[in-house]
Amino acid sequence: MGACCFLPPLLLERLVLHGDPRQRALALRTLATDMSLRSARLQTGVLARRTARASTGLQRSIFDAGGLEEQPGRLVRSEGQGPVGDAAVDEAYDGLGATYRLLAEEFGRDSLDDQGLPLVATVHYGEDYDNAFWDGEAMVFGDGDGQVFLRFTLAVDVIGHELAHGMVQDEAALAYQGQSGALNESVADVFGALVKQHAFGQRADQADWLIGAGLLAPGVGGVALRSMAAPGTAYDDPVLGKDPQPAHMDDFVTTATDNGGVHINSGIPNRAFHLAATALGGYSWERAGRVWYDALRDPALTPTASFTDFVAATLRAAGPVEVRDAVAEAWAVVGLS
Numbered sequence: 001m002g003a004c005c006f007l008p009p010l011l012l013e014r015l016v017l018h019g020d021p022r023q024r025a026l027a028l029r030t031l032a033t034d035m036s037l038r039s040a041r042l043q044t045g046v047l048a049r050r051t052a053r054a055s056t057g058l059q060r061s062i063f064d065a066g067g068l069e070e071q072p073g074r075l076v077r078s079e080g081q082g083p084v085g086d087a088a089v090d091e092a093y094d095g096l097g098a099t100y101r102l103l104a105e106e107f108g109r110d111s112l113d114d115q116g117l118p119l120v121a122t123v124h125y126g127e128d129y130d131n132a133f134w135d136g137e138a139m140v141f142g143d144g145d146g147q148v149f150l151r152f153t154l155a156v157d158v159i160g161h162e163l164a165h166g167m168v169q170d171e172a173a174l175a176y177q178g179q180s181g182a183l184n185e186s187v188a189d190v191f192g193a194l195v196k197q198h199a200f201g202q203r204a205d206q207a208d209w210l211i212g213a214g215l216l217a218p219g220v221g222g223v224a225l226r227s228m229a230a231p232g233t234a235y236d237d238p239v240l241g242k243d244p245q246p247a248h249m250d251d252f253v254t255t256a257t258d259n260g261g262v263h264i265n266s267g268i269p270n271r272a273f274h275l276a277a278t279a280l281g282g283y284s285w286e287r288a289g290r291v292w293y294d295a296l297r298d299p300a301l302t303p304t305a306s307f308t309d310f311v312a313a314t315l316r317a318a319g320p321v322e323v324r325d326a327v328a329e330a331w332a333v334v335g336l337s
Contacts, residue, residue: 004165004176004188005034005133006158006212007149007225008263011240012130015148018239026145030130033069037133056116058100062089065125071140072122088123088153092141095159096121098199102160102191103167106198106285107293112166119163123153132158134165147217148239154214160195161211164188171296172303179306181262186269190292193228194285204277204284210234228274231267247271249307249335268334269307275330280323291317291327311336 012034015027058079064086065073076089083090096119103109111117120138129142132152139162141152152158165188168174174184189211197207211234212225222235222243231245245267246252252268255261277288294317295301301313311331318324331337 004162004184005037005131006152006162007131008258009034010244010258010263011225014239014241015130018241019148023145023147023239026128026130029126030142033126033129034131034133037135056110058097058104058111059116059118060093060096060100061118061120062092062096063120063122064089065122065140067124067127069126069129071125071135072120072138073124086123088141088143088151091151091153091156092121092123092139092159095153095156095195096139096163098156099160099163099191099195102195102198102285106194106289109167112163113170117166132162134162136166136169139163144215144217148220150215150217152215155196155212156199157192157196157210158212158215159192161188161192164191164195167191168296172301172305174305175303176259176262178260178262179265180304181259182265183269183305183307183310185262185266186273187292187296189226189228189266189270190273190289194289197284203282204288205281207284209274226267226270228267228270231271245270247334268336269310272330272334272336275333276327279326279330287323288327291319291323307336 009031012027012031015023019027060079061075062077063072063074064076077084077093100111100119122138122140125140125142128145130145130149132141143151168184168187174180176184192211193209209229210224210227213223215225216222221237224234226245227234231247232243234243236242244264247267249268253261253264258264273288273292277284280287291314295310295313298313298316314327315324318327
C-alpha cells in the first residue's frame with residue numbers, strides 16, 4: 001500500500017488550477033512529493049514493525065524535520081516529557097496519545113498493531129507542505145501554506161485518521177484502490193472521528209461529525225475537509241471547488257483519479273457509520289464503533305473487499321438484534337442492503 005495522504009490530489013490539483021502563484025507552486029511541490037511517496041511504498045502491504053521494543057504501552061517520539069523533506073529529523077519530544085512550546089510538536093504528541101488511549105481503553109488494543117508499536121511522528125516536514133501522511137511506519141505532518149490550509153496537527157481527528165491507516169494496514173490490508181481503497185479511507189475517518197469524540201467526551205448526538213475541522217484557513221469557504229453526516233457539504237470555495245463526496249450509491253463516482261476515487265466515495269460508508277452511531281446513541285465507540293472494529297478484523301474480509309463485502313462483515317459483527325437492525329438500516333439508507 002502506498003503512503004496514505006490526508007488531502008486528496010483533487011484539492012491540490014484545484015490549487016494548481018485556481019490558486020495564486022504561491023499556492024500553485026506549493027501545490028505542485030506537494031503533488032510531486034505525494035506521488036514519490038506512493039511510488040516508494042507501492043510494494044508494502046503490511047505494517048512496518050520495529051523489532052526492538054523496550055516495553056509495550058504508550059511510547060511516543062516526535063521529530064522535527066526543520067522544513068526539509070527528510071525523516072525522521074531531530075528528536076524533540078519523547079514519552080513522558082512535558083510540552084516544548086512548539087505547537088506542532090505538542091499537538092502531534094497529544095494526538096498520538098489520544099489515538100492510543102481510544103484503542104487501548106475502548107478496544108483493548110495495544111497500539112496500531114496490538115503489539116505495542118511505538119508511535120512516531122515527524123512535524124515541520126517540507127516547506128509549507130500541504131499534507132499529512134502515514135508512511136507505513138510513522139506519521140508525517142506538513143505546516144500547510146497558511147493561506148488555504150493551516151498546520152496539519154491542528155485537528156486531532158486528522159492525526160487519528162492517519163494513524164488508523166496503520167491499524168487498517170495491520171488488520172485487513174485493504175488495497176488502496178477503488179471500493180477497497182474507499183473503505184480504507186472511510187475506516188480511517190471513522191476512527192479519526194472516534195478519537196476526537198473520545199478525547200472530548202462526546203456522545204454521538206453531541207459530535208460535529210466533521211473531519212479536519214479547523215484545518216481550513218480563515219476566508220476559505222468551508223468548515224472541514226469532509227462531513228460524515230452530510231457528505232458533499234464540507235466546503236464550497238472558489239479555489240477548492242465544491243466537496244465532491246456522494247452520500248448514496250446512486251451517486252457513486254467512477255474515476256481514474258485519486259486511486260479510483262478513494263477520498264470521494266468514502267463518503268458513502270462514512271454516512272452509513274454516522275447513521276448507525278446516531279441511531280444507536282450513546283458513545284459512538286461503544287456499539288457502532290465496536291461493530292466497525294470487529295468487521296475490520298473479520299478473517300473473511302479480503303484486501304480487495306467491496307462495499308457489499310464490508311456491509312456483510314458489519315452485519316456478522318453486529319450481535320444483538322437491535323444493533324444489527326440499526327446497522328442494516330444505515331446501509332440501506334445509503335443504497336447498500
